[in-house]
Amino acid sequence: MPPLPKQSDFPPSLTLTITPPDSPRSTNILILLHGLGDTPAPFASFASALHLPETSCITVQAPVPLPFDLPGFHWGDDIVFEADSLDQDPGFTRATRLIVTDLIRSTLIDKLGYRAREILLxxxxxxxxxxxxxxxxxxxxxxxxxxxxxxxxIGGVLPLSAIKEQGSRQNKSPSPVLVLGGNGAQSAVSDVGTRRTKEEFEYVDVVRWKGKREDTMPRNRDEMMPIMQFFARRLRSTSGVPEGSIELT
Structure with a gap:
């Protein structure tokens, strides 16, 4: 069984907070990524409040500070202002490489021995x-x-900058996706964006919160329910499995 991840396991390119599970086993990894202009602290608190069984939560800080001495960090390759707002898709090549190569592949899979199926974002x-x-x-x-x-x-879809080749739609990603957002014009979960996400991922569920127009983190039991149901379906557990058992695949 893979060990509990420690700060020393990760390269200096990653700034992160680790929330260990209550149990001595870590069967799953949940990677949390904050929004533009935020910091990892609120998401680390959210991870602690989840109390997910056998799950180590890793909250990652975006790699680039906001300009003009503004507080917080962003994930984009650049930061572009458009009509008094920020470009929502500045490209995420650097951040994607950080998550895929430095975090998932090099550390969690190759170094610590987790399987891809045990890692959620x-x-x-x-x-x-x-x-x-x-x-x-x-x-x-x-x-x-x-x-x-x-x-x-939550409050986001697959950006157009992630689409690199037209033929990719014939080979969709099998990783299941849950998209959540508000039910109004202010929501970033647009029809175009959800359609693009469904064209690249094989299994996509979309939940629009009733009575809430904007995108926020979940604030009550009803808003959390689809998320917890998704966790219940996708998190793995060794509870009740005898020590030394071998999984047949």
Whole structure:
């Protein structure tokens, strides 16, 4: 069984917070990616509140500080202002490489021995776009072995910059996706964006919260329910499995 991840396991290119499970076993890894202009701290607190069984939560800080001494960080290759707002798709090549190569492939899989199926991504807003981009890039690099445990994307869809080739739609990623967002014009979960996500991922569920127009982190039991149901389906557990058992695949 893979060990509990420690700070010393990860390269200096990653700034992260690790929330260990209550149990001594770590069967799953949940990677949390914050939104534009945020920091990892609120998401580390959210990870602690989840109390997911046998799951180590890794909250990653975006690699680039906001300009003009503004607080917070962003995931984009650049930061572009458009009509008094920020470009929602500045390209995420650097962030995708950080998540796929430095975090998932080099550390969690090659170094610690986790399987791709045991690794899930959770992203909010810009972090959701990075999570989906990383999952798609992981599938491209790993082929039939590129199925992650799942992706939860709140207030974000697969960005157009992640689409590199027209033929990719014939080879969809098998990693299951849950997209959540508000039910109004303010939501980033647009019809065009959800359609693009479904064209690149084989299994995509979309939940629009009733009575809420904007995208936020879940604030009550009803908003959390689809997320917890997704975890219940996708998280693996060794509870009740005898020590030394071998899984047949």
């Amino acid at each position: 959770f992203g909010y807003a810009q972090g959701a776009s990075v999570a989906l981009s990383a999952a798609l890039e992981f599938h491209r690099s790993e082929g039939s072995l590129g199925e992650l445990g799942g992706i939860i994307a």
